[in-house]
Amino acid sequence: MSWVNAIVQGILIGGFYALFACGLSLLFGVMGVINLAHGDLAVIAGYVAVVLVPSTHLSMVWSFVVVVPIFAVGGYILQRTLLQKALDQGAFTTLLVTFGLSVITENALLENFTSNGQSINIGNLIADSWNPNSTVSIAFINVVVLGVAVVVILGLHLFLTRTPTGRLIRAVADDKEAAQLSGANFRHLFGIATAIAMATVALAGIASGMQTEFFPTSGTANLLFAFEAVVIGGIGSLRGTLLGAILLGVAQEIGAQINPSYQILAGHLLFLAILALRPQGLLGVREAI
Amino acid sequence: MTSSLLSVRDLTVHHGQLCAVRDFSLDVAEGEVVAIIGANGAGKSTLLRTMAGLHSQTSGSIALGGKDLGKLRPDQRLAEGLALVPEGRRLFPSLTVEENLRVGTHRARSGPFDIEKVYETFPWMLERRRQPAALLSGGEQQAVAVGRALVANPRVLLFDELSLGLSPIAAKTIYSILPKLVDGGMTIVIVEQDLGLALQAASRVQCLLEGRVVLEGEASGLDRVAIEAAYFGVGTRAGTSL
Amino acid sequence: MSVQAAPAPFSLEGVRVKRSARPTAWLLVPGAALLAVLAAMPSLVSTANTDLLVNVFILLTVSAMWNLLAGYAGMISIGQQAFIGLGAYSVLVIAMGHVSPFAAIPLAMLVCGALAIPISYVVFRLRGGYFAIATWVVAETARLIISSIQSLGGGTGKKVQGLSGLSPKAFTYDTYWAALVVAVLAVGGSYLVLRSRLGLQLSAMRDNEIGARSAGVRVDRARRIVFVVAALGCAGAGALLAVSQLQVQPTSVFSVQWSAEMIFACLIGGLGTLEGPLVGTVIFFVLQQNLSSHGAWYLIIFGSAAVVIAIWLPRGLWGSVVQRTRLEVLPVGYHIRGAKQAARGKASG
Numbered sequence: 001m002s003w004v005n006a007i008v009q010g011i012l013i014g015g016f017y018a019l020f021a022c023g024l025s026l027l028f029g030v031m032g033v034i035n036l037a038h039g040d041l042a043v044i045a046g047y048v049a050v051v052l053v054p055s056t057h058l059s060m061v062w063s064f065v066v067v068v069p070i071f072a073v074g075g076y077i078l079q080r081t082l083l084q085k086a087l088d089q090g091a092f093t094t095l096l097v098t099f100g101l102s103v104i105t106e107n108a109l110l111e112n113f114t115s116n117g118q119s120i121n122i123g124n125l126i127a128d129s130w131n132p133n134s135t136v137s138i139a140f141i142n143v144v145v146l147g148v149a150v151v152v153i154l155g156l157h158l159f160l161t162r163t164p165t166g167r168l169i170r171a172v173a174d175d176k177e178a179a180q181l182s183g184a185n186f187r188h189l190f191g192i193a194t195a196i197a198m199a200t201v202a203l204a205g206i207a208s209g210m211q212t213e214f215f216p217t218s219g220t221a222n223l224l225f226a227f228e229a230v231v232i233g234g235i236g237s238l239r240g241t242l243l244g245a246i247l248l249g250v251a252q253e254i255g256a257q258i259n260p261s262y263q264i265l266a267g268h269l270l271f272l273a274i275l276a277l278r279p280q281g282l283l284g285v286r287e288a289i
Numbered sequence: 290m291t292s293s294l295l296s297v298r299d300l301t302v303h304h305g306q307l308c309a310v311r312d313f314s315l316d317v318a319e320g321e322v323v324a325i326i327g328a329n330g331a332g333k334s335t336l337l338r339t340m341a342g343l344h345s346q347t348s349g350s351i352a353l354g355g356k357d358l359g360k361l362r363p364d365q366r367l368a369e370g371l372a373l374v375p376e377g378r379r380l381f382p383s384l385t386v387e388e389n390l391r392v393g394t395h396r397a398r399s400g401p402f403d404i405e406k407v408y409e410t411f412p413w414m415l416e417r418r419r420q421p422a423a424l425l426s427g428g429e430q431q432a433v434a435v436g437r438a439l440v441a442n443p444r445v446l447l448f449d450e451l452s453l454g455l456s457p458i459a460a461k462t463i464y465s466i467l468p469k470l471v472d473g474g475m476t477i478v479i480v481e482q483d484l485g486l487a488l489q490a491a492s493r494v495q496c497l498l499e500g501r502v503v504l505e506g507e508a509s510g511l512d513r514v515a516i517e518a519a520y521f522g523v524g525t526r527a528g529t530s531l
Numbered sequence: 532m533s534v535q536a537a538p539a540p541f542s543l544e545g546v547r548v549k550r551s552a553r554p555t556a557w558l559l560v561p562g563a564a565l566l567a568v569l570a571a572m573p574s575l576v577s578t579a580n581t582d583l584l585v586n587v588f589i590l591l592t593v594s595a596m597w598n599l600l601a602g603y604a605g606m607i608s609i610g611q612q613a614f615i616g617l618g619a620y621s622v623l624v625i626a627m628g629h630v631s632p633f634a635a636i637p638l639a640m641l642v643c644g645a646l647a648i649p650i651s652y653v654v655f656r657l658r659g660g661y662f663a664i665a666t667w668v669v670a671e672t673a674r675l676i677i678s679s680i681q682s683l684g685g686g687t688g689k690k691v692q693g694l695s696g697l698s699p700k701a702f703t704y705d706t707y708w709a710a711l712v713v714a715v716l717a718v719g720g721s722y723l724v725l726r727s728r729l730g731l732q733l734s735a736m737r738d739n740e741i742g743a744r745s746a747g748v749r750v751d752r753a754r755r756i757v758f759v760v761a762a763l764g765c766a767g768a769g770a771l772l773a774v775s776q777l778q779v780q781p782t783s784v785f786s787v788q789w790s791a792e793m794i795f796a797c798l799i800g801g802l803g804t805l806e807g808p809l810v811g812t813v814i815f816f817v818l819q820q821n822l823s824s825h826g827a828w829y830l831i832i833f834g835s836a837a838v839v840i841a842i843w844l845p846r847g848l849w850g851s852v853v854q855r856t857r858l859e860v861l862p863v864g865y866h867i868r869g870a871k872q873a874a875r876g877k878a879s880g
Binding site: 097231262 | 601605607609652653654656657659660661663664665667668669671672675676678679787791794798826827828830831833834835837838841842845
Binding site: 167168170177178180182185 | 341343362363364367368373375379381383384388389392393395396437
């Protein structure tokens with residue numbers, strides 16, 4: 001039993017969860033949309049990588065180069081076509097539509113790829129690790145993913161606060177109509193926000209696919225973890241999302257130390273505890289509405 | 290009649306089944322200030338919002354400089370030169386004062402107004418420019434909202450209830466810049482509940498009641514009693530219909 | 532009767548407020564006949580068909596509950612399977628105490644209704660989409676906790692005790708009637724809830740929450756009641772599952788697939804009408820029976836239908852019918868009769 005290792009692994013896993021969560025957080029902050037198909041989209045990214053990348057002669061390690069742009073463009077199109085129509089009908093409809101999309105996605109993947117697991121083969125890189133002592137093992141890929149997650153979240157923060165487009169997105173998130181009156185085309189900006197969110201989803205799916213096997217039904221777990229990370233950290237705060245993701249990972253790993261089958265349950269219990277005791281999350285700035 | 294800059298013809302607007310504006314027509318020449326007055330629910334805000342493109346009209350037309358705006362989105366109308374300062378100011382609360390202004394420059398036309406000019410017009414804003422807009426007082430927020438519209442260099446400025454929620458002094462202060470804007474070539478349409486401010490600022494007045502124009506004329510030539518009668522619909526059929 | 536001075540535009544004389552429009556009255560007789568036929572079903576059809584009907588009743592129950600939650604109380608839950616599973620396991624546990632599983636059904640419902648109360652305090656901290664996912668987390672938490680309890684069968688499940696002594700015929704009949712009763716209670720229960728003061732409060736909340744609060748509606752309490760009622764219904768469905776399947780298995784009773792099915796049934800039938808879940812459930816089973824050989828395709832089709840209907844036909848199939856006619860089999864609104872006559876009377880008087 002190594003508690004230190006559990007905490008270290010938990011922090012590293014937090015990187016993956018943060019990547020999953022930041023897209024969910026962004027979409028909700030800007031458009032008020034909870035995309036119930038979020039996790040499934042990450043799984044699709046994994047399948048796209050497995051299907052497309054081998055024919056490009058790129059090593060699978062670089063699969064995100066192919067998949068992320070596809071997802072960004074796809075996200076923009078999805079928003080401008082289907083999601084905007086659902087949004088025009090209201091948050092209720094959007095939830096139902098994304099739920100429908102989730103069911104369609106999982107079953108379509110099941111039909112097409114069967115229930116066998118897939119993974120993105122990065123060869124020996126998966127095994128590379130640094131072992132500072134006999135109980136702690138830090139996998140190279142996990143560190144990279146955590147680094148990417150931090151960079152992405154920092155980048156998102158800078159994008160929103162320092163760039164003109166980011167400023168417009170914040171304005172649209174605050175008050176869509178007033179932003180229109182000030183010259184913003186909010187549908188286009190929603191499209192950009194979705195494109196960014198989908199890019200992060202693709203990254204998350206690929207990172208996850210490199211680290212472990214994924215299945216058509218893996219989307220559910222992804223969604224729940226992303227959501228728990230956002231709520232634990234505090235809705236409305238990107239840094240909160242990163243913190244929440246790390247805490248979730250740590251809770252899960254500690255649970256696993258107690259009993260391997262308690263791993264996911266531990267995360268759920270932490271989430272429910274935060275809901276019961278501190279509903280605004282640790283760094284939350286907005287109500288969970 | 291000189292060719293008007295803003296031309297609204299027989300505009301009819303519905304909110305679902307309710308007719309909010311009925312056969313409204315207005316011609317505004319360049320450099321004019323027109324006030325649209327009327328009680329709550331008379332349709333004034335709906336009128337401005339429709340002109341700005343936030344609401345679609347059932348029938349009628351809106352033209353700026355001869356160009357029909359009917360199919361344009363609000364941001365496109367801003368690019369054509371029609372700006373609305375909405376009721377209740379509607380600043381972006383999570384943005385700073387300067388960020389609010391910068392949003393306004395996004396689709397700005399060329400013209401005399403930029404952020405520096407806005408700071409000249411409202412000197413106090415320069416020091417407060419990094420403050421979150423939500424922390425400002427009502428009057429200060431109104432000034433920022435006006436500034437946000439100005440930096441886009443519109444040809445026609447629509448003001449919806451500029452004095453709403455402001456103290457009398459703050460309202461007077463904000464209205465004091467209107468003449469400066471007009472001197473600079475701006476054309477203005479104001480919707481205002483405060484009769485005194487409206488009659489002072491405008492050269493022409495139209496009074497709306499239940500969506501229809503019931504009185505119009507030169508501000509100086511209108512009789513107070515006649516205005517009040519039109520405002521409240523006393524003595525007309527409109528006040529008792531279903 | 533002449534009117535002078537300030538004219539009253541509308542006289543209320545002769546106006547009555549009724550709960551239903553005229554067509555409804557004509558449907559009562561066929562409705563009662565249908566119920567009688569349904570009750571007699573086991574003696575009329577084969578066991579396979581009775582089993583099918585049991586499943587229809589189960590889906591109808593949970594759909595009626597979801598309709599209450601989403602269509603009337605505005606709460607989208609994707610975690611009702613928590614109560615389906617808890618209901619099933621309650622039967623399992625109660626039956627282990629040598630109580631007849633059939634008698635355990637109402638007990639299970641009560642237990643889960645009670646459990647719903649503390650759960651509501653936690654999940655009500657969130658709204659909208661976040662509430663939805665939180666309900667899912669609750670379901671997953673329940674599943675994981677129960678899966679770790681070996682005496683309940685752990686991850687593989689356990690048989691329900693007390694059923695092996697029954698003759699196949701008695702089992703079929705009893706299960707069928709239990710299912711029919713639960714379904715009638717579910718639909719009938721929602722009908723009563725909606726016709727009560729609570730129903731009026733819910734309509735007010737649905738239209739304008741702040742307005743409803745200022746009119747004195749206790750919004751949180753109203754929502755909680757609906758949440759608990761929905762838990763009761765779903766627990767009943769879960770209890771039926773336990774009995775009809777003869778065993779309880781965590782991955783099947785706590786599956787999110789239940790949410791998918793109840794949502795689709797409600798959406799396709801029509802949210803916010805009582806008949807919607809009925810229509811949707813029937814359509815669901817008709818399609819499922821015809822498409823079951825195509826594997827996961829029927830779910831893809833349902834998902835697509837749900838997406839299309841949510842955007843382009845938001846009132847579902849039945850809701851669109853209601854819009855055109857004033858047909859309500861189970862009326863929950865108000866109709867004003869006599870208004871036209873009153874207006875005419877005034878004009879001529």
